[in-house]
Amino acid sequence: xxxxxxxxxxxxxxxxxxxxxxRHNGIDKITEPLAFGIGSGLFYIYIPFMKINNGPAxxxxxxxxxxxxxxxxxxxxxIIRKKFSSKEEAxxxxxxxxxxxxxxGCQVGVYYLTYFPKEYRFHFNAHNIIVFGKxxxxxxxxxxxxxxxxxxxxxxxxxVRFAKGAxxxxxxxxxxxGNVTVTDEQLKKAIRxxxxxxxxxxxxIPGNIAGIxxxxxxxxxxxxxxxxxxxxxxxxYLAQLVRMQEEIGTGGGGFRFIYGAFxxxxxxxHPIDALPEISKKFTQAGDLWRTAAVQAAGIYKGRLGSxxxxxxxxxxxxxxxxxxxxxxxxxxxxxxxx
Amino acid sequence: xxxxxxxxxPGALSKITKxxxxxxxxxxxxxxxxxxxxxxxxxxLDVAWNDVEDRIATAKQKVLNNEASPLLFFMELxxxxxxxxxxxxxxxxxxxKRHMKPSVFKKMSDKKLQxxxxxxxxxxxxxxxxxxx
Numbered sequence: 052x053x054x055x056x057x058x059x060x061x062x063x064x065x066x067x068x069x070x071x072x073x074r075h076n077g078i079d080k081i082t083e084p085l086a087f088g089i090g091s092g093l094f095y096i097y098i099p100f101m102k103i104n105n106g107p108a109x110x111x112x113x114x115x116x117x118x119x120x121x122x123x124x125x126x127x128x129x130i131i132r133k134k135f136s137s138k139e140e141a142x143x144x145x146x147x148x149x150x151x152x153x154x155x156g157c158q159v160g161v162y163y164l165t166y167f168p169k170e171y172r173f174h175f176n177a178h179n180i181i182v183f184g185k186x187x188x189x190x191x192x193x194x195x196x197x198x199x200x201x202x203x204x205x206x207x208x209x210x211v212r213f214a215k216g217a218x219x220x221x222x223x224x225x226x227x228x229g230n231v232t233v234t235d236e237q238l239k240k241a242i243r244x245x246x247x248x249x250x251x252x253x254x255x256i257p258g259n260i261a262g263i264x265x266x267x268x269x270x271x272x273x274x275x276x277x278x279x280x281x282x283x284x285x286x287x288y289l290a291q292l293v294r295m296q297e298e299i300g301t302g303g304g305g306f307r308f309i310y311g312a313f314x315x316x317x318x319x320x321h322p323i324d325a326l327p328e329i330s331k332k333f334t335q336a337g338d339l340w341r342t343a344a345v346q347a348a349g350i351y352k353g354r355l356g357s358x359x360x361x362x363x364x365x366x367x368x369x370x371x372x373x374x375x376x377x378x379x380x381x382x383x384x385x386x387x388x389x
Numbered sequence: 390x391x392x393x394x395x396x397x398x399p400g401a402l403s404k405i406t407k408x409x410x411x412x413x414x415x416x417x418x419x420x421x422x423x424x425x426x427x428x429x430x431x432x433x434l435d436v437a438w439n440d441v442e443d444r445i446a447t448a449k450q451k452v453l454n455n456e457a458s459p460l461l462f463f464m465e466l467x468x469x470x471x472x473x474x475x476x477x478x479x480x481x482x483x484x485x486k487r488h489m490k491p492s493v494f495k496k497m498s499d500k501k502l503q504x505x506x507x508x509x510x511x512x513x514x515x516x517x518x519x520x521x522x
Binding site: 060061062084104105106162166167168169170171172173174196197198199215216217219286287290291293294297298299300302303304308309311312315316327330331334337338341344345347348351352 | 390395401402404405406407408409410411412413417418419421423424427428429430432433434436437438440444468469470472473476477
C-alpha cells in the first residue's frame with residue numbers, strides 16, 4: 052500500500068511535515084516559509100537551570116508542535132492529533148489512516164532512528180516525519196530533512212514513536228482533517244495574524260529569558276562563562292549554541308533566513324513596501340548569527356580563548372538583539388491595508 | 390546569506406543527504422539551495438562527541454575504582470541520563486541512582502538487570518563484566 056504522496060524536502064522537519072500534509076490535503080499555495088511565518092515559528096529562548104545533553108537549553112524556534120497547530124488553526128483547518136498508551140493501538144490507528152488514504156505526521160525520537168547517521172543520534176524526541184504507506188513489514192517514510200524518501204520496519208517505527216525522555220512522543224500522530232480549500236483572503240489574514248503573534252513572542256513576553264531579552268540575557272551569560280566554567284566547558288556551551296543555531300533544520304542563521312523568505316512571500320499577499328525592506332533586516336540578523344558562530348568556533352576549536360574573545364562573542368549577540376528588536380518594531384508599525 | 394556564500398563542507402550528514410538552506414540570489418530574492426554542510430557546525434558536533442567520550446572515560450574509571458556500578462558506564466555509553474534511563478526501564482529515578490552504587494548493584498536480581506540489558510542492547514552478563522564493542 053503506497054499513497055499518492057509527494058515528498059517535499061524542507062529545511063526544518065515540522066515546517067516540512069506541515070507543508071507536505073497541507074499540500075496533500077488540497078492547499079497548493081502553502082510553502083515552507085509561509086507555514087513557518089503563519090505558525091510564528093521564529094523565537095529565541097534560553098532556559099536557565101535546565102540542561103540539554105549537559106549543555107545550556109537554547110532554542111531558536113517556537114515550541115515543538117506549535118507551528119503545525121497555529122498554521123492549521125489560522126487557516127481554519129481541523130487537526131486530528133492522537134497520543135497512545137498502547138503500542139498496538141498506535142499501530143492500528145496509523146494503518147487505519149493509511150487505508151483511508153491519509154498520510155500521517157508522527158513525532159519521533161532520533162536516538163533509534165536507523166537511517167540517521169550515528170553522529171546525529173542523540174536523545175532528541177521532537178523530530179517529525181510522515182508515514183505514507185506500507186510495503187510488507189516496512190513503512191514508507193517521508194522525512195522532510197532528507198532529499199529522498201526512506202523506510203522503517205514496523206519494529207523500528209514503533210521504537211522511535213515510543214522513545215522516552217523529555218518530549219516523549221507517546222506514539223503521537225497528527226494530520227489535517229479532510230480536503231480543504233483556503234482562499235487568498237484567508238491566507239492574507241493568517242499571514243497578518245502570524246506576524247502579530249511573532250511580534251508578541253519576540254518583544255513582549257515577560258521576564259528576561261525569551262525573545263529579544265533572551266538574546267541579551269545570553270550575551271550577559273557568555274561574558275561570565277570563561278571565568279565560571281573554564282575555557283573548555285565554556286567552549287562546549289558555545290558549541291551547543293551553534294548546534295542549536297545551525298544544526299539540521301534551521302535553514303541557516305537560526306531560522307532568520309527562513310523568516311526573511313517568509314516576509315518576501317508575504318509581500319505577494321500584502322503589497323506593503325516596508326515588507327521586503329524588513330526582510331533585509333532578518334537577512335542581516337541571520338548573517339550576524341553566522342558571524343557569531345564563526346567567533347564561537349574560534350573558541351571551541353581552541354584558536355581563541357581570552358576574555359576579550361568572549362566579550363566579542365557577547366557583543367555580537369547584543370548587536371543581533373538590537374537588530375532584531377528594530378526589525379520587529381518595524382513590523383509592529385506596519386500599516387496593513389486589509 | 391547570499392546564494393554563493395552557502396558553504397559546502399562535507400560533514401556527518403552529507404553521507405545520507407544534503408540539507409536545504411535559504412539564501413538570497415543576485416536580485417535579493419530568497420531561494421533555496423542544497424548544502425553539504427558547514428565546517429563551523431561540524432566542529433560543534435565534534436565538540437559534543439568529545440564531551441561524550443570524556444564522560445564515558447570518566448564513568449569507566451569510576452567503575453574500575455569501585456565508585457560506581459557498570460550501569461553508570463553503560464548509561465553514558467548510550468548518551469542517556471538518569472531521567473531517560475528511568476523512563477525506559479520503568480524504575481523510579483531514586484532507584485536508578487541506587488542501582489549505580491556498586492554495593493547495591495552486586496545484589497540486584499537478573500530480572501531487574503534484564504530491564505537494563507534491554508535498553509542498553511547488551512546481555513546481562515556483558516553488563517556485569519563491562520563487556521562492550
